[in-house]
Amino acid sequence: MLQSQLFTKTRREAPKDEFAESAKLLIRGGFIHKEMAGVYDYLPLGLKVLKKIEDIVREEMNAIGGQEILMTTLQGAEIWKKTGRWDDKKVDNWFKTTLKSGNEIGIANTHEEPITAMLAQFVDSYRDLPLYVYQFQTKFRNELRAKSGIMRTREFIMKDLYSFSRSEQEFAKFYNKAAEAYEKIFNRVGIGHLTFRTLATGGSFSAISDEFQTITESGEDIIYVNREKRISVNKEFLESKLPGLDRLGLDKMDRSKLEEVRSVEVGNIFPLGTEFSEKLGLTFTDPEGQKKPVIMGSYGIGLGRLLGAIAEVHHDEKGIIWPRSVAPFDVHLVALDANDTAVSKEAKNTYQALQAAGITVLFDDRDLSAGAKFADGDLLGMPLRLVISRRSLARWQIELKKRDAATSEYISTKALIPEVLRAFA
Amino acid sequence: MLQSQLFTKTRREAPKDEFAESAKLLIRGGFIHKEMAGVYDYLPLGLKVLKKIEDIVREEMNAIGGQEILMTTLQGAEIWKKTGRWDDKKVDNWFKTTLKSGNEIGIANTHEEPITAMLAQFVDSYRDLPLYVYQFQTKFRNELRAKSGIMRTREFIMKDLYSFSRSEQEFAKFYNKAAEAYEKIFNRVGIGHLTFRTLATGGSFSAISDEFQTITESGEDIIYVNREKRISVNKEFLESKLPGLDRLGLDKMDRSKLEEVRSVEVGNIFPLGTEFSEKLGLTFTDPEGQKKPVIMGSYGIGLGRLLGAIAEVHHDEKGIIWPRSVAPFDVHLVALDANDTAVSKEAKNTYQALQAAGITVLFDDRDLSAGAKFADGDLLGMPLRLVISRRSLARWQIELKKRDAATSEYISTKALIPEVLRAFA
Numbered sequence: 001m002l003q004s005q006l007f008t009k010t011r012r013e014a015p016k017d018e019f020a021e022s023a024k025l026l027i028r029g030g031f032i033h034k035e036m037a038g039v040y041d042y043l044p045l046g047l048k049v050l051k052k053i054e055d056i057v058r059e060e061m062n063a064i065g066g067q068e069i070l071m072t073t074l075q076g077a078e079i080w081k082k083t084g085r086w087d088d089k090k091v092d093n094w095f096k097t098t099l100k101s102g103n104e105i106g107i108a109n110t111h112e113e114p115i116t117a118m119l120a121q122f123v124d125s126y127r128d129l130p131l132y133v134y135q136f137q138t139k140f141r142n143e144l145r146a147k148s149g150i151m152r153t154r155e156f157i158m159k160d161l162y163s164f165s166r167s168e169q170e171f172a173k174f175y176n177k178a179a180e181a182y183e184k185i186f187n188r189v190g191i192g193h194l195t196f197r198t199l200a201t202g203g204s205f206s207a208i209s210d211e212f213q214t215i216t217e218s219g220e221d222i223i224y225v226n227r228e229k230r231i232s233v234n235k236e237f238l239e240s241k242l243p244g245l246d247r248l249g250l251d252k253m254d255r256s257k258l259e260e261v262r263s264v265e266v267g268n269i270f271p272l273g274t275e276f277s278e279k280l281g282l283t284f285t286d287p288e289g290q291k292k293p294v295i296m297g298s299y300g301i302g303l304g305r306l307l308g309a310i311a312e313v314h315h316d317e318k319g320i321i322w323p324r325s326v327a328p329f330d331v332h333l334v335a336l337d338a339n340d341t342a343v344s345k346e347a348k349n350t351y352q353a354l355q356a357a358g359i360t361v362l363f364d365d366r367d368l369s370a371g372a373k374f375a376d377g378d379l380l381g382m383p384l385r386l387v388i389s390r391r392s393l394a395r396w397q398i399e400l401k402k403r404d405a406a407t408s409e410y411i412s413t414k415a416l417i418p419e420v421l422r423a424f425a
Numbered sequence: 426m427l428q429s430q431l432f433t434k435t436r437r438e439a440p441k442d443e444f445a446e447s448a449k450l451l452i453r454g455g456f457i458h459k460e461m462a463g464v465y466d467y468l469p470l471g472l473k474v475l476k477k478i479e480d481i482v483r484e485e486m487n488a489i490g491g492q493e494i495l496m497t498t499l500q501g502a503e504i505w506k507k508t509g510r511w512d513d514k515k516v517d518n519w520f521k522t523t524l525k526s527g528n529e530i531g532i533a534n535t536h537e538e539p540i541t542a543m544l545a546q547f548v549d550s551y552r553d554l555p556l557y558v559y560q561f562q563t564k565f566r567n568e569l570r571a572k573s574g575i576m577r578t579r580e581f582i583m584k585d586l587y588s589f590s591r592s593e594q595e596f597a598k599f600y601n602k603a604a605e606a607y608e609k610i611f612n613r614v615g616i617g618h619l620t621f622r623t624l625a626t627g628g629s630f631s632a633i634s635d636e637f638q639t640i641t642e643s644g645e646d647i648i649y650v651n652r653e654k655r656i657s658v659n660k661e662f663l664e665s666k667l668p669g670l671d672r673l674g675l676d677k678m679d680r681s682k683l684e685e686v687r688s689v690e691v692g693n694i695f696p697l698g699t700e701f702s703e704k705l706g707l708t709f710t711d712p713e714g715q716k717k718p719v720i721m722g723s724y725g726i727g728l729g730r731l732l733g734a735i736a737e738v739h740h741d742e743k744g745i746i747w748p749r750s751v752a753p754f755d756v757h758l759v760a761l762d763a764n765d766t767a768v769s770k771e772a773k774n775t776y777q778a779l780q781a782a783g784i785t786v787l788f789d790d791r792d793l794s795a796g797a798k799f800a801d802g803d804l805l806g807m808p809l810r811l812v813i814s815r816r817s818l819a820r821w822q823i824e825l826k827k828r829d830a831a832t833s834e835y836i837s838t839k840a841l842i843p844e845v846l847r848a849f850a
Contacts, residue, residue, distance in 0.1 A: 047493055067430075072466055
C-alpha cells in the first residue's frame with residue numbers, strides 16, 4: 001500500500017486519558033480510534049493486525065475440529081431467565097434495550113445460553129456428539145471503568161468456542177487439546193514465551209479453570225509463576241485454599257520459588273459441566289436409550305485484548321515492533337530524496353518486486369524528511385525497513401534494518417528478494 | 426467437509442412464521458437459525474455463503490480504492506445530537522441503551538456520524554482527499570415488524586462505504602465508479618440479470634439516489650422496469666413528480682413499456698452532500714487556503730439481504746441452487762451403498778482428489794437411504810452432485826448431475842477432475 005493514500009496520520013502525543021503503553025502507541029500510530037472509554041474503532045492498519053490474529057485463531061480452531069458459526073447480538077430474555085442470568089444482580093454488566101413491542105432484550109454479554117438452546121434443536125443422539133462450535137462475535141460489557149486501553153473494553157470481538165461432550169472423559173480429552181491449541185496460538189502471535197497456562201478458580205460452574213496469562217506491567221491480574229518450569233497460578237486461586245495445586249506440583253513446591261508478576265488474561269478455558277444443558281434442555285440419548293445432559297466447556301480469546309497484549313510485549317520507546325505473523329505489512333519501504341528520478345524509479349521497482357514475491361509492503365512515498373519517515377516507521381513497527389536514497393543508490397544498494405535491531409546493513413539491489421527472505425528467516 | 430460431522434440437520438417442514446421462500450429454504454437447510462423475529466444466526470453452511478459474498482464485495486471495494494476499517498456498535502449520543510438524528514422522532518428505529526454512568530448511548534443504527542467525526546481528526550488539506558473508507562459492520566434497526574426472513578432484519582451486517590470528495594465533479598466521478606462496482610458484485614453473485622440500477626428519491630440529503638433492485642415476488646418494493654433497455658425507476662420516485670426522469674430517457678418514453686414488478690433492494694448509493702461534514706466539522710483547506718466542507722456519499726450493501734435475494738432468485742421447489750461463486754461447497758459428493766468397501770474406498774479417493782485439485786467438497790458419508798441423501802442434496806443446493814454407488818462403480822463410472830439440470834450423466838472415474846472442471850466451465 002502507498003502510505004500517501006493511507007488516510008490515518010501518526011500523532012506525536014498520546015492522549016492524556018490513556019494509561020496502557022499499548023493504547024498510547026496504537027492511537028499515536030493510527031491503528032485504533034477511541035469512540036468513548038472502552039470503545040475503539042479499528043482503522044486500516046489496526047484492522048489488518050486484527051484480521052491476521054483472527055486468521056491464526058481460526059486455523060487452530062479448525063484444526064481441533066471446530067465448526068464456525070455467527071450468532072446474534074440481540075438476544076431474547078427468555079433463555080437467560082431459564083438459567084437465572086437475566087437478573088442484573090447475577091450478571092452485573094448487561095447492556096439491555098427494548099423492542100417496539102416493549103419487550104426487553106439483551107445485547108450479547110456472552111453466548112452460552114443461545115448456543116445451548118440452538119444446539120438443542122439439532123442434537124438428539126449420542127451419534128450427534130461430540131461437537132465443537134465457535135464464532136468470532138462481539139461481546140458487550142457495561143464496565144464501570146475502562147482504563148486499560150483495548151485490554152478491557154465495553155465492546156470487543158471474542159473467539160468463543162463451546163464443546164459438547166458425552167462423558168467427562170471425552171470432555172477432558174478435548175479440554176487439553178484446546179489448551180494445546182491455545183499455546184500454539186500464543187506462540188504464533190509472538191507472546192508464547194511470556195504466556196502461561198495458569199491455574200485459576202472456575203467461577204460458578206467449576207472449581208478449577210485455566211487462564212492464559214501474559215506477563216506485562218500494565219496487566220490487571222496478579223499471578224505467581226515459575227518461568228523455567230512454566231508453572232503458573234493466579235493470586236485468587238492461591239489464596240482460595242481450593243484443592244488443585246497438586247496438579248502443578250505446587251502443593252510440594254517452595255512458594256518462594258514463585259515470582260509475583262502482573263499479567264493480562266489473553267485467553268481462558270473452563271468446564272461448564274451440565275449447568276446450561278440441564279436448564280436449556282440440551283440432552284442426548286445414549287446407546288442404552290437413556291437421556292443425558294450434554295457436558296459442556298467454554299474456550300475464549302478476546303482478539304482486541306490479544307492485539308493489545310502483543311503491543312505491550314513488543315514495543316520500545318519509539319513504537320511498536322510487530323511480530324511478522326501479525327504485522328500489518330512485512331516491509332516498510334522508505335524512499336528518501338523521493339523527488340530524485342532514479343530513487344523514485346528504483347523504489348517503485350522494489351515495491352513491485354517485493355509484492356510479486358508475496359511480501360506485503362507499506363511504501364512511504366510521501367514528500368517528507370528522513371527524520372519524519374523514520375519516526376513513523378519506528379512507531380508503526382513493520383518488522384523490516386528498507387530505505388532507498390540517493391546515497392544508497394550511488395552504490396547500487398538498499399539499506400535494510402530490522403525493527404528490533406540496533407544497526408542496519410546494506411544489501412545489493414540485485415539480491416533484494418533473497419536478502420529480505422534471509423532477514424525474515 | 427464430512428457431512429456426518431456437520432452439526433446441522435435438514436428439516437422437512439418450514440417454520441409456519443416464515444413467509445419468504447428464501448427464509449423457509451435457508452432454515453430447512455440449516456443455513457440459518459432464528460433467534461427471534463428479524464434476528465438470525467448463521468450456521469456453518471450459511472456462514473460460508475456469507476463469507477464468500479463478503480469476499481466478493483471486499484475485492485470490488487478495494488478495486489475502487491476503498492480502505493477497510495471497523496467502527497463500533499456502541500455510539501456516543503453527542504455526535505448524533507449535532508446532526509439532529511438522536512431524536513427518536515427523526516430516526517424512528519433506534520435501539521438505545523444506558524452506561525453505568527447513566528448516559529444514554531446508541532446501538533449502531535448506521536455510521537455516518539461517527540465516521541465523519543473520526544475523519545475530521547485526520548483530514549486537513551485538499552492533499553488528504555479524496556478518500557473512500559468502508560467496513561463490514563452490523564447495523565441494528567428496531568423494526569416494528571420483520572416478516573421478510575433475512576431480507577428485512579433487526580440486526581444485519583452491512584458493507585457501508587463512504588466517499589469524501591473535494592468537489593461535486595470529483596464526487597460524481599466516484600459515484601459512477603461505485604455504481605459500476607456494484608453491478609460487478611451483483612453479476613458475480615449471480616443475480617445481475619435480475620438486478621437493476623433504479624432511480625429513487627434521495628431521502629433528506631439529496632433529491633435523487635440510486636437503488637439496486639432485484640426482481641423477486643417476495644420483495645417489499647415496487648419498481649417499473651424495461652428489462653431490455655435496463656431502465657428502472659421505483660414507484661415512489663415515479664409518483665413524486667421529481668425532476669430526473671430525463672436521466673433515463675423516461676420523460677419521453679411511453680410508460681406502458683415499463684413493467685411493474687416486485688423487487689428487493691440489494692444495494693443503494695446516495696449523495697450526502699455537505700450535510701454531515703458541515704455539522705461535524707469535516708473540512709479541508711483548498712489550494713487557495715480556503716476552508717471548505719467535504720462532499721460525502723454513502724454506498725450500502727446488506728450482506729444477509731443479498732444472500733436472501735440470491736436464494737430467492739436461485740431455487741426450485743426442492744431447494745436452493747447456489748451459483749458456484751457463493752456456494753458453501755463446489756461439489757456435493759454422495760456415497761450410496763456406503764457400507765460397500767469398494768464404494769467407500771472410491772468415494773474417499775474421490776473426496777481427496779477433488780480437494781487436491783482445489784475443488785471444495787461436502788462429502789455425504791452418512792448411513793442413509795439414497796432418497797434421503799438426494800433430498801438433502803437438492804435442498805442444500807451445491808452446484809454439482811457426484812454420486813458413487815455399487816452400480817456406477819461396476820462400470821468404473823461416477824454419476825454427475827448439475828443442480829440446475831434435469832438429467833445426469835456418467836463420467837469415467839479416470840477422467841474425474843477434467844470432467845468436473847468441464848461441468849463448471
